[in-house]
Amino acid sequence: MNYKGTRDASISTTAAQAIVQGISKDGGLFVPETLPQYSHADLSAMKNLSYVQRAARILRDFLPEFSEEEILECVSAAYAADKFSGGHPAPVVPVNNASVPMNVLELWHGPTCAFKDMALQLLPHLLTHSLRKTKCEKTAVILVATSGDTGKAALEGFKDVDRTKILVFYPENGVSPMQKHQMNTQEGENVCVCAIEGNFDDAQTGVKKIFVDPSVSDTLHQNGMLFSSANSINWGRLLPQIVYYFSAYCDLMAQGVLTEEGQKINVVVPTGNFGNILAAYYAKKMGVPIHKLVCASNANNVLTEFLNTGVYDRNREFHATISPSMDILISSNLERLLYDITGEDADKVADWMGQLSATGRYQVDADTLAKLKDLFCAAYCDDATTKETIRETFRDAKYLCDTHTAVAVNVYQQYVRKTGDTTPTVVVSTASPYKFADAVLSAVSDSYDNTISEFEKVQALARATNTQIPAPIAGLAEKPVRFSNVCEKDSMSSFLLQMLHLK
Numbered sequence: 082m083n084y085k086g087t088r089d090a091s092i093s094t095t096a097a098q099a100i101v102q103g104i105s106k107d108g109g110l111f112v113p114e115t116l117p118q119y120s121h122a123d124l125s126a127m128k129n130l131s132y133v134q135r136a137a138r139i140l141r142d143f144l145p146e147f148s149e150e151e152i153l154e155c156v157s158a159a160y161a162a163d164k165f166s167g168g169h170p171a172p173v174v175p176v177n178n179a180s181v182p183m184n185v186l187e188l189w190h191g192p193t194c195a196f197k198d199m200a201l202q203l204l205p206h207l208l209t210h211s212l213r214k215t216k217c218e219k220t221a222v223i224l225v226a227t228s229g230d231t232g233k234a235a236l237e238g239f240k241d242v243d244r245t246k247i248l249v250f251y252p253e254n255g256v257s258p259m260q261k262h263q264m265n266t267q268e269g270e271n272v273c274v275c276a277i278e279g280n281f282d283d284a285q286t287g288v289k290k291i292f293v294d295p296s297v298s299d300t301l302h303q304n305g306m307l308f309s310s311a312n313s314i315n316w317g318r319l320l321p322q323i324v325y326y327f328s329a330y331c332d333l334m335a336q337g338v339l340t341e342e343g344q345k346i347n348v349v350v351p352t353g354n355f356g357n358i359l360a361a362y363y364a365k366k367m368g369v370p371i372h373k374l375v376c377a378s379n380a381n382n383v384l385t386e387f388l389n390t391g392v393y394d395r396n397r398e399f400h401a402t403i404s405p406s407m408d409i410l411i412s413s414n415l416e417r418l419l420y421d422i423t424g425e426d427a428d429k430v431a432d433w434m435g436q437l438s439a440t441g442r443y444q445v446d447a448d449t450l451a452k453l454k455d456l457f458c459a460a461y462c463d464d465a466t467t468k469e470t471i472r473e474t475f476r477d478a479k480y481l482c483d484t485h486t487a488v489a490v491n492v493y494q495q496y497v498r499k500t501g502d503t504t505p506t507v508v509v510s511t512a513s514p515y516k517f518a519d520a521v522l523s524a525v526s527d528s529y530d531n532t533i534s535e536f537e538k539v540q541a542l543a544r545a546t547n548t549q550i551p552a553p554i555a556g557l558a559e560k561p562v563r564f565s566n567v568c569e570k571d572s573m574s575s576f577l578l579q580m581l582h583l584k
Protein backbone atom coordinates (compact mmCIF):
# COMPACT_ATOMS: atom_id res chain seq x y z
CA MET A 82 0.00 0.00 0.00
CA ASN A 83 1.25 3.45 -0.91
CA TYR A 84 0.35 6.88 0.42
CA LYS A 85 -0.82 9.94 -1.50
CA GLY A 86 -1.15 13.65 -0.73
CA THR A 87 -4.39 15.48 0.08
CA ARG A 88 -3.48 18.46 -2.13
CA ASP A 89 -1.84 16.70 -5.06
CA ALA A 90 -3.30 13.49 -6.51
CA SER A 91 -0.08 12.63 -8.32
CA ILE A 92 1.98 12.08 -5.16
CA SER A 93 2.70 8.48 -4.28
CA THR A 94 5.07 7.47 -1.52
CA THR A 95 5.80 4.52 0.73
CA ALA A 96 4.61 4.28 4.32
CA ALA A 97 8.20 4.61 5.59
CA GLN A 98 8.78 7.74 3.51
CA ALA A 99 5.48 9.26 4.68
CA ILE A 100 6.48 8.70 8.31
CA VAL A 101 10.02 10.11 7.87
CA GLN A 102 8.79 13.14 5.92
CA GLY A 103 5.78 13.89 8.16
CA ILE A 104 4.13 16.37 5.80
CA SER A 105 4.02 16.55 2.01
CA LYS A 106 6.19 19.22 0.35
CA ASP A 107 3.11 21.13 -0.87
CA GLY A 108 1.76 21.37 2.68
CA GLY A 109 -0.73 18.53 2.15
CA LEU A 110 -1.06 15.47 4.38
CA PHE A 111 -0.33 11.85 3.56
CA VAL A 112 -3.25 9.42 3.41
CA PRO A 113 -3.35 5.71 2.54
CA GLU A 114 -4.38 4.86 -1.03
CA THR A 115 -6.99 2.39 0.20
CA LEU A 116 -8.39 1.41 3.58
CA PRO A 117 -8.17 -2.30 4.43
CA GLN A 118 -11.55 -3.90 5.20
CA TYR A 119 -12.44 -6.02 8.22
CA SER A 120 -15.47 -8.31 8.39
CA HIS A 121 -17.43 -9.37 11.46
CA ALA A 122 -15.42 -12.61 11.41
CA ASP A 123 -12.17 -10.59 11.53
CA LEU A 124 -13.45 -8.57 14.49
CA SER A 125 -14.56 -11.74 16.28
CA ALA A 126 -11.15 -13.27 15.73
CA MET A 127 -9.54 -10.19 17.26
CA LYS A 128 -11.79 -10.39 20.31
CA ASN A 129 -9.56 -12.87 22.09
CA LEU A 130 -6.27 -11.16 21.22
CA SER A 131 -4.22 -8.90 23.49
CA TYR A 132 -3.95 -5.19 22.72
CA VAL A 133 -0.45 -5.70 21.30
CA GLN A 134 -1.72 -8.46 19.01
CA ARG A 135 -4.69 -6.36 17.88
CA ALA A 136 -2.33 -3.48 17.09
CA ALA A 137 0.04 -5.76 15.15
CA ARG A 138 -2.91 -7.17 13.17
CA ILE A 139 -4.02 -3.72 11.99
CA LEU A 140 -0.60 -2.13 11.50
CA ARG A 141 0.55 -4.86 9.14
CA ASP A 142 -2.13 -3.85 6.60
CA PHE A 143 -0.83 -0.26 6.57
CA LEU A 144 2.92 -0.90 6.63
CA PRO A 145 3.65 -3.36 3.83
CA GLU A 146 7.40 -2.81 3.91
CA PHE A 147 7.56 -3.81 7.59
CA SER A 148 7.88 -7.53 8.37
CA GLU A 149 5.49 -9.15 10.89
CA GLU A 150 8.42 -9.49 13.31
CA GLU A 151 9.32 -5.82 13.01
CA ILE A 152 5.75 -4.74 13.65
CA LEU A 153 5.45 -7.01 16.67
CA GLU A 154 8.76 -5.67 17.97
CA CYS A 155 7.52 -2.06 17.63
CA VAL A 156 4.13 -2.57 19.29
CA SER A 157 5.50 -4.82 22.05
CA ALA A 158 8.05 -2.17 22.99
CA ALA A 159 5.48 0.64 22.79
CA TYR A 160 2.78 -0.96 24.94
CA ALA A 161 4.99 -2.89 27.38
CA ALA A 162 3.64 -3.45 30.89
CA ASP A 163 6.26 -1.14 32.43
CA LYS A 164 4.91 1.69 30.27
CA PHE A 165 1.16 1.16 30.54
CA SER A 166 -0.10 0.23 33.98
CA GLY A 167 -3.05 -2.03 34.70
CA GLY A 168 -2.47 -4.75 32.08
CA HIS A 169 -4.49 -3.11 29.24
CA PRO A 170 -3.28 0.05 27.49
CA ALA A 171 -6.84 1.04 26.50
CA PRO A 172 -9.47 -0.48 28.81
CA VAL A 173 -13.21 0.09 28.35
CA VAL A 174 -14.89 0.86 31.67
CA PRO A 175 -18.69 0.65 32.01
CA VAL A 176 -20.19 3.67 33.79
CA ASN A 177 -23.74 2.52 34.34
CA ASN A 178 -25.34 4.16 37.30
CA ALA A 179 -25.22 7.62 35.79
CA SER A 180 -28.25 9.33 34.27
CA VAL A 181 -26.95 8.34 30.85
CA PRO A 182 -25.05 5.00 30.80
CA MET A 183 -21.81 4.91 28.81
CA ASN A 184 -18.64 2.94 28.20
CA VAL A 185 -15.53 4.98 28.89
CA LEU A 186 -12.46 4.18 26.78
CA GLU A 187 -9.55 5.18 29.04
CA LEU A 188 -6.52 6.18 26.98
CA TRP A 189 -4.37 7.65 29.76
CA HIS A 190 -2.68 4.70 31.43
CA GLY A 191 0.65 5.48 29.73
CA PRO A 192 3.76 7.20 31.09
CA THR A 193 2.48 10.80 30.84
CA CYS A 194 -1.18 10.14 31.78
CA ALA A 195 -2.65 11.59 28.57
CA PHE A 196 -3.87 9.88 25.40
CA LYS A 197 -0.98 11.21 23.31
CA ASP A 198 1.07 8.34 24.78
CA MET A 199 -0.96 5.89 22.69
CA ALA A 200 0.64 7.29 19.54
CA LEU A 201 3.88 8.79 20.84
CA GLN A 202 5.05 5.56 22.49
CA LEU A 203 4.81 3.85 19.11
CA LEU A 204 5.89 6.60 16.68
CA PRO A 205 9.62 6.57 17.63
CA HIS A 206 9.85 2.85 16.85
CA LEU A 207 8.03 3.30 13.54
CA LEU A 208 10.30 6.24 12.73
CA THR A 209 13.62 4.53 13.43
CA HIS A 210 12.57 1.50 11.35
CA SER A 211 11.38 3.86 8.60
CA LEU A 212 14.72 5.69 8.59
CA ARG A 213 16.48 2.39 8.03
CA LYS A 214 14.04 1.38 5.29
CA THR A 215 14.51 4.62 3.41
CA LYS A 216 18.28 3.99 3.59
CA CYS A 217 18.72 7.06 5.68
CA GLU A 218 21.85 6.85 7.82
CA LYS A 219 21.17 10.07 9.64
CA THR A 220 20.12 10.80 13.21
CA ALA A 221 16.63 12.28 13.41
CA VAL A 222 16.32 15.52 15.36
CA ILE A 223 12.78 15.94 16.65
CA LEU A 224 11.70 19.52 17.34
CA VAL A 225 8.50 20.12 19.26
CA ALA A 226 6.67 23.29 20.27
CA THR A 227 4.18 22.42 22.95
CA SER A 228 1.45 23.92 25.09
CA GLY A 229 1.91 21.04 27.53
CA ASP A 230 0.74 17.48 26.81
CA THR A 231 2.43 16.78 23.48
CA GLY A 232 5.88 17.86 24.66
CA LYS A 233 5.97 15.52 27.62
CA ALA A 234 4.50 12.60 25.67
CA ALA A 235 7.05 13.10 22.87
CA LEU A 236 9.94 13.29 25.38
CA GLU A 237 8.86 10.04 27.02
CA GLY A 238 8.37 8.37 23.65
CA PHE A 239 11.75 9.36 22.21
CA LYS A 240 13.82 9.07 25.39
CA ASP A 241 16.92 6.95 24.71
CA VAL A 242 15.57 5.81 21.32
CA ASP A 243 18.54 5.03 19.11
CA ARG A 244 19.45 7.56 16.40
CA THR A 245 17.07 10.22 17.64
CA LYS A 246 17.45 13.44 19.61
CA ILE A 247 14.56 15.52 20.84
CA LEU A 248 14.26 19.17 21.83
CA VAL A 249 11.03 20.59 23.25
CA PHE A 250 10.26 24.30 23.47
CA TYR A 251 7.44 25.48 25.72
CA PRO A 252 6.16 28.97 26.62
CA GLU A 253 7.68 29.92 29.97
CA ASN A 254 4.40 31.14 31.44
CA GLY A 255 2.02 29.17 29.22
CA VAL A 256 1.96 25.66 30.71
CA SER A 257 0.59 24.35 34.01
CA PRO A 258 2.99 23.84 36.98
CA MET A 259 2.46 20.09 36.64
CA GLN A 260 3.28 20.10 32.93
CA LYS A 261 6.39 22.23 33.51
CA HIS A 262 7.63 19.89 36.22
CA GLN A 263 6.87 16.83 34.07
CA MET A 264 9.05 18.21 31.28
CA ASN A 265 11.90 19.68 33.33
CA THR A 266 12.43 16.40 35.20
CA GLN A 267 12.55 14.36 31.98
CA GLU A 268 15.08 11.54 32.00
CA GLY A 269 17.07 10.26 29.01
CA GLU A 270 20.41 10.98 27.34
CA ASN A 271 19.00 12.31 24.05
CA VAL A 272 16.44 14.78 25.41
CA CYS A 273 16.46 18.53 26.03
CA VAL A 274 13.84 21.01 27.18
CA CYS A 275 13.85 24.80 26.91
CA ALA A 276 11.35 27.44 27.99
CA ILE A 277 11.01 30.45 25.72
CA GLU A 278 10.21 34.00 26.67
CA GLY A 279 6.97 34.17 24.74
CA ASN A 280 3.63 32.43 24.26
CA PHE A 281 2.75 29.17 22.50
CA ASP A 282 2.41 30.87 19.11
CA ASP A 283 5.96 32.25 19.47
CA ALA A 284 7.24 28.76 20.24
CA GLN A 285 5.37 27.28 17.28
CA THR A 286 6.45 30.03 14.89
CA GLY A 287 10.06 29.66 16.07
CA VAL A 288 10.05 25.91 15.43
CA LYS A 289 8.53 26.36 11.97
CA LYS A 290 11.21 28.95 11.15
CA ILE A 291 13.99 26.56 12.16
CA PHE A 292 12.46 23.81 10.01
CA VAL A 293 12.56 25.94 6.85
CA ASP A 294 15.88 27.71 7.53
CA PRO A 295 18.25 26.24 4.91
CA SER A 296 21.38 27.20 6.85
CA VAL A 297 20.26 25.18 9.89
CA SER A 298 19.23 22.19 7.74
CA ASP A 299 22.58 22.30 5.92
CA THR A 300 24.53 22.33 9.17
CA LEU A 301 22.52 19.33 10.36
CA HIS A 302 23.01 17.45 7.08
CA GLN A 303 26.76 18.00 7.14
CA ASN A 304 26.83 16.49 10.60
CA GLY A 305 24.76 13.40 9.81
CA MET A 306 21.41 14.66 11.09
CA LEU A 307 18.01 15.61 9.72
CA PHE A 308 14.84 17.18 11.11
CA SER A 309 11.77 15.12 11.74
CA SER A 310 8.40 15.87 13.28
CA ALA A 311 6.33 14.26 16.00
CA ASN A 312 3.44 16.53 15.12
CA SER A 313 -0.08 15.10 15.05
CA ILE A 314 -0.30 15.41 11.28
CA ASN A 315 2.33 12.65 10.87
CA TRP A 316 0.64 9.48 9.61
CA GLY A 317 2.71 7.56 12.15
CA ARG A 318 0.78 9.31 14.90
CA LEU A 319 -2.65 8.72 13.41
CA LEU A 320 -2.26 5.02 12.66
CA PRO A 321 -1.82 3.89 16.30
CA GLN A 322 -5.06 5.70 17.14
CA ILE A 323 -7.15 3.62 14.73
CA VAL A 324 -6.23 0.53 16.74
CA TYR A 325 -8.00 1.48 19.96
CA TYR A 326 -11.37 1.85 18.25
CA PHE A 327 -11.09 -1.73 16.99
CA SER A 328 -9.93 -2.76 20.44
CA ALA A 329 -12.86 -1.02 22.16
CA TYR A 330 -15.35 -2.77 19.86
CA CYS A 331 -13.72 -6.13 20.57
CA ASP A 332 -13.79 -5.47 24.33
CA LEU A 333 -17.48 -4.56 24.18
CA MET A 334 -18.15 -7.87 22.40
CA ALA A 335 -16.10 -9.71 25.02
CA GLN A 336 -17.93 -7.93 27.85
CA GLY A 337 -21.30 -8.95 26.41
CA VAL A 338 -22.39 -5.35 25.83
CA LEU A 339 -22.62 -6.12 22.10
CA THR A 340 -24.48 -9.34 21.34
CA GLU A 341 -25.53 -9.16 17.70
CA GLU A 342 -23.43 -9.40 14.58
CA GLY A 343 -22.78 -5.92 13.18
CA GLN A 344 -24.35 -4.21 16.20
CA LYS A 345 -23.52 -0.52 16.10
CA ILE A 346 -21.92 1.78 18.63
CA ASN A 347 -21.60 5.55 18.89
CA VAL A 348 -18.25 7.14 19.62
CA VAL A 349 -17.89 10.49 21.44
CA VAL A 350 -14.50 12.22 21.19
CA PRO A 351 -13.21 15.35 22.96
CA THR A 352 -11.64 17.08 19.99
CA GLY A 353 -8.90 19.61 19.28
CA ASN A 354 -6.75 18.97 16.24
CA PHE A 355 -9.24 16.38 14.90
CA GLY A 356 -6.71 13.52 15.01
CA ASN A 357 -8.47 11.29 17.51
CA ILE A 358 -11.93 11.52 15.94
CA LEU A 359 -10.48 11.12 12.44
CA ALA A 360 -9.00 7.79 13.56
CA ALA A 361 -12.53 6.77 14.63
CA TYR A 362 -13.81 7.74 11.19
CA TYR A 363 -11.16 5.56 9.53
CA ALA A 364 -12.05 2.68 11.88
CA LYS A 365 -15.69 3.04 10.80
CA LYS A 366 -14.72 2.96 7.13
CA MET A 367 -12.59 -0.11 7.76
CA GLY A 368 -15.50 -2.08 9.19
CA VAL A 369 -16.02 -1.20 12.86
CA PRO A 370 -19.83 -0.80 13.08
CA ILE A 371 -20.11 2.83 14.17
CA HIS A 372 -23.40 4.73 13.92
CA LYS A 373 -22.58 8.34 14.89
CA LEU A 374 -19.26 10.06 15.47
CA VAL A 375 -19.93 12.73 18.09
CA CYS A 376 -17.46 15.61 18.06
CA ALA A 377 -17.19 17.37 21.43
CA SER A 378 -15.61 20.83 21.74
CA ASN A 379 -15.05 23.36 24.50
CA ALA A 380 -15.68 27.11 24.17
CA ASN A 381 -13.35 27.12 21.15
CA ASN A 382 -16.27 25.72 19.16
CA VAL A 383 -15.05 26.22 15.60
CA LEU A 384 -15.69 22.53 14.82
CA THR A 385 -19.21 22.56 16.27
CA GLU A 386 -20.09 25.38 13.92
CA PHE A 387 -18.37 23.75 10.96
CA LEU A 388 -20.03 20.35 11.32
CA ASN A 389 -23.44 22.00 11.73
CA THR A 390 -23.21 24.71 9.06
CA GLY A 391 -20.37 23.86 6.68
CA VAL A 392 -18.62 27.14 7.48
CA TYR A 393 -15.12 26.93 8.96
CA ASP A 394 -14.16 30.27 10.44
CA ARG A 395 -11.14 30.71 12.66
CA ASN A 396 -11.67 34.46 12.94
CA ARG A 397 -13.02 34.41 16.45
CA GLU A 398 -11.96 35.02 20.02
CA PHE A 399 -9.55 32.45 21.42
CA HIS A 400 -10.59 31.11 24.84
CA ALA A 401 -8.06 29.75 27.35
CA THR A 402 -10.16 27.01 28.99
CA ILE A 403 -9.75 24.33 31.69
CA SER A 404 -9.46 21.77 28.85
CA PRO A 405 -6.36 23.41 27.28
CA SER A 406 -5.46 20.53 24.95
CA MET A 407 -8.63 21.33 23.01
CA ASP A 408 -7.92 25.07 22.76
CA ILE A 409 -7.32 24.98 19.02
CA LEU A 410 -8.75 27.09 16.21
CA ILE A 411 -7.10 25.32 13.28
CA SER A 412 -7.83 21.60 13.30
CA SER A 413 -5.18 20.33 10.89
CA ASN A 414 -6.42 16.78 10.51
CA LEU A 415 -9.79 17.93 9.20
CA GLU A 416 -8.04 18.15 5.84
CA ARG A 417 -7.81 14.35 5.66
CA LEU A 418 -11.54 13.98 6.31
CA LEU A 419 -12.44 16.53 3.63
CA TYR A 420 -10.22 14.76 1.14
CA ASP A 421 -11.99 11.50 1.83
CA ILE A 422 -15.61 12.67 1.81
CA THR A 423 -15.18 14.74 -1.37
CA GLY A 424 -14.24 11.53 -3.16
CA GLU A 425 -10.53 12.44 -2.97
CA ASP A 426 -10.88 15.78 -4.69
CA ALA A 427 -7.37 17.16 -4.11
CA ASP A 428 -8.10 20.38 -6.05
CA LYS A 429 -11.13 21.19 -3.92
CA VAL A 430 -9.21 20.51 -0.70
CA ALA A 431 -6.25 22.62 -1.84
CA ASP A 432 -8.67 25.46 -2.64
CA TRP A 433 -10.36 25.35 0.79
CA MET A 434 -7.02 25.13 2.61
CA GLY A 435 -5.74 28.05 0.54
CA GLN A 436 -8.78 30.12 1.61
CA LEU A 437 -8.20 29.08 5.23
CA SER A 438 -4.63 30.33 5.24
CA ALA A 439 -5.47 33.49 3.27
CA THR A 440 -8.68 34.58 5.01
CA GLY A 441 -9.14 32.19 7.94
CA ARG A 442 -12.44 30.99 6.50
CA TYR A 443 -13.96 28.60 3.96
CA GLN A 444 -17.34 27.08 3.28
CA VAL A 445 -17.91 23.58 1.92
CA ASP A 446 -20.56 22.81 -0.71
CA ALA A 447 -24.03 21.47 0.12
CA ASP A 448 -23.18 17.92 -0.89
CA THR A 449 -20.15 17.81 1.44
CA LEU A 450 -22.17 19.34 4.28
CA ALA A 451 -24.86 16.68 3.86
CA LYS A 452 -22.22 13.96 4.16
CA LEU A 453 -20.70 15.59 7.23
CA LYS A 454 -24.10 15.77 8.91
CA ASP A 455 -24.83 12.16 8.12
CA LEU A 456 -21.59 10.98 9.75
CA PHE A 457 -21.12 13.44 12.62
CA CYS A 458 -22.94 15.17 15.41
CA ALA A 459 -21.24 18.10 17.09
CA ALA A 460 -21.81 20.18 20.21
CA TYR A 461 -19.78 22.01 22.84
CA CYS A 462 -19.79 23.03 26.47
CA ASP A 463 -18.19 25.83 28.49
CA ASP A 464 -15.95 25.64 31.59
CA ALA A 465 -18.74 26.00 34.16
CA THR A 466 -20.71 23.15 32.55
CA THR A 467 -17.54 21.05 32.33
CA LYS A 468 -16.96 21.38 36.08
CA GLU A 469 -20.63 20.68 36.79
CA THR A 470 -20.36 17.50 34.69
CA ILE A 471 -17.28 16.34 36.62
CA ARG A 472 -19.14 16.93 39.90
CA GLU A 473 -22.33 15.14 38.82
CA THR A 474 -20.57 12.19 37.21
CA PHE A 475 -18.59 11.63 40.38
CA ARG A 476 -21.61 12.09 42.62
CA ASP A 477 -24.00 9.87 40.60
CA ALA A 478 -21.71 7.26 39.09
CA LYS A 479 -18.64 7.42 41.33
CA TYR A 480 -16.58 7.98 38.17
CA LEU A 481 -13.92 10.70 38.27
CA CYS A 482 -13.07 12.23 34.91
CA ASP A 483 -10.71 14.94 33.77
CA THR A 484 -11.73 18.23 32.18
CA HIS A 485 -11.37 17.03 28.55
CA THR A 486 -13.31 13.82 29.15
CA ALA A 487 -16.01 15.82 30.94
CA VAL A 488 -16.58 17.88 27.80
CA ALA A 489 -17.26 14.62 25.94
CA VAL A 490 -19.55 13.31 28.70
CA ASN A 491 -21.58 16.51 28.66
CA VAL A 492 -21.86 16.60 24.88
CA TYR A 493 -22.97 12.97 24.92
CA GLN A 494 -25.69 13.85 27.43
CA GLN A 495 -26.81 16.69 25.16
CA TYR A 496 -26.88 14.24 22.23
CA VAL A 497 -29.04 11.71 24.07
CA ARG A 498 -31.44 14.39 25.28
CA LYS A 499 -31.84 15.67 21.74
CA THR A 500 -32.08 12.37 19.85
CA GLY A 501 -33.19 9.73 22.36
CA ASP A 502 -30.63 7.44 20.70
CA THR A 503 -29.96 4.37 22.91
CA THR A 504 -27.14 2.87 20.82
CA PRO A 505 -24.34 1.60 23.14
CA THR A 506 -21.78 4.39 23.28
CA VAL A 507 -18.05 4.71 23.79
CA VAL A 508 -16.96 8.00 25.38
CA VAL A 509 -13.26 8.57 24.84
CA SER A 510 -11.33 9.61 27.96
CA THR A 511 -8.14 11.42 27.03
CA ALA A 512 -6.40 12.33 30.30
CA SER A 513 -6.12 11.29 33.92
CA PRO A 514 -8.04 13.61 36.26
CA TYR A 515 -4.78 14.01 38.20
CA LYS A 516 -3.18 15.76 35.27
CA PHE A 517 -5.65 18.62 35.71
CA ALA A 518 -5.92 18.34 39.49
CA ASP A 519 -6.68 22.00 40.13
CA ALA A 520 -9.85 22.19 38.01
CA VAL A 521 -11.01 18.69 38.96
CA LEU A 522 -10.50 19.33 42.67
CA SER A 523 -12.40 22.59 42.53
CA ALA A 524 -15.25 20.73 40.79
CA VAL A 525 -15.62 17.91 43.33
CA SER A 526 -14.47 19.42 46.63
CA ASP A 527 -16.48 21.80 48.83
CA SER A 528 -13.32 22.86 50.69
CA TYR A 529 -11.22 23.72 47.63
CA ASP A 530 -8.24 25.89 48.55
CA ASN A 531 -6.59 27.68 45.66
CA THR A 532 -3.49 28.68 47.65
CA ILE A 533 -1.94 25.20 48.04
CA SER A 534 0.66 23.87 45.59
CA GLU A 535 -0.14 21.67 42.58
CA PHE A 536 1.22 18.59 44.36
CA GLU A 537 -0.85 19.34 47.44
CA LYS A 538 -3.90 19.57 45.17
CA VAL A 539 -3.06 16.12 43.80
CA GLN A 540 -3.00 14.76 47.37
CA ALA A 541 -6.19 16.59 48.24
CA LEU A 542 -7.93 15.16 45.17
CA ALA A 543 -6.97 11.63 46.21
CA ARG A 544 -8.36 12.22 49.70
CA ALA A 545 -11.54 13.90 48.49
CA THR A 546 -12.40 11.17 45.97
CA ASN A 547 -10.72 8.11 47.46
CA THR A 548 -9.05 7.39 44.09
CA GLN A 549 -5.47 6.39 43.27
CA ILE A 550 -2.84 8.86 42.12
CA PRO A 551 -1.24 7.40 38.94
CA ALA A 552 2.36 6.32 39.56
CA PRO A 553 3.95 8.73 37.02
CA ILE A 554 2.34 11.69 38.82
CA ALA A 555 2.88 10.35 42.36
CA GLY A 556 6.62 9.97 41.66
CA LEU A 557 7.02 13.39 40.10
CA ALA A 558 7.47 15.49 43.25
CA GLU A 559 10.69 13.64 44.12
CA LYS A 560 12.26 13.77 40.66
CA PRO A 561 15.26 16.08 40.34
CA VAL A 562 14.90 19.01 37.96
CA ARG A 563 17.28 18.46 35.03
CA PHE A 564 16.41 21.40 32.81
CA SER A 565 16.08 25.07 33.63
CA ASN A 566 16.93 26.53 30.21
CA VAL A 567 15.19 29.69 29.13
CA CYS A 568 15.88 31.44 25.84
CA GLU A 569 14.56 34.44 23.94
CA LYS A 570 12.18 33.61 21.15
CA ASP A 571 14.69 34.85 18.57
CA SER A 572 17.48 32.61 19.88
CA MET A 573 15.80 29.23 19.43
CA SER A 574 17.94 28.11 16.50
CA SER A 575 21.18 29.02 18.24
CA PHE A 576 19.98 27.14 21.35
CA LEU A 577 19.33 24.11 19.14
CA LEU A 578 22.77 24.23 17.54
CA GLN A 579 24.40 24.54 20.96
CA MET A 580 22.49 21.56 22.25
CA LEU A 581 23.66 19.52 19.25
CA HIS A 582 27.26 20.73 19.84
CA LEU A 583 27.31 22.28 16.38
CA LYS A 584 28.18 25.74 17.61
Ligand SMILES: *Cc1c(COP(=O)(O)O)cnc(C)c1O
Nearest residue numbers: 352353354355356357406511512
Ligand atom coordinates in the same frame (compact mmCIF):
# COMPACT_ATOMS: atom_id res chain seq x y z
C1 LIG B 1 -4.51 16.38 22.40
C2 LIG B 1 -5.65 16.18 23.35
C3 LIG B 1 -6.99 16.22 22.91
C4 LIG B 1 -7.38 16.55 21.49
O1 LIG B 1 -7.10 15.50 20.59
P1 LIG B 1 -7.06 15.77 19.00
O2 LIG B 1 -6.57 14.52 18.39
O3 LIG B 1 -6.10 16.91 18.83
O4 LIG B 1 -8.44 16.12 18.57
C5 LIG B 1 -8.00 15.97 23.85
N1 LIG B 1 -7.70 15.71 25.14
C6 LIG B 1 -6.41 15.68 25.59
C7 LIG B 1 -6.16 15.41 27.04
C8 LIG B 1 -5.34 15.89 24.72
O5 LIG B 1 -4.08 15.87 25.19
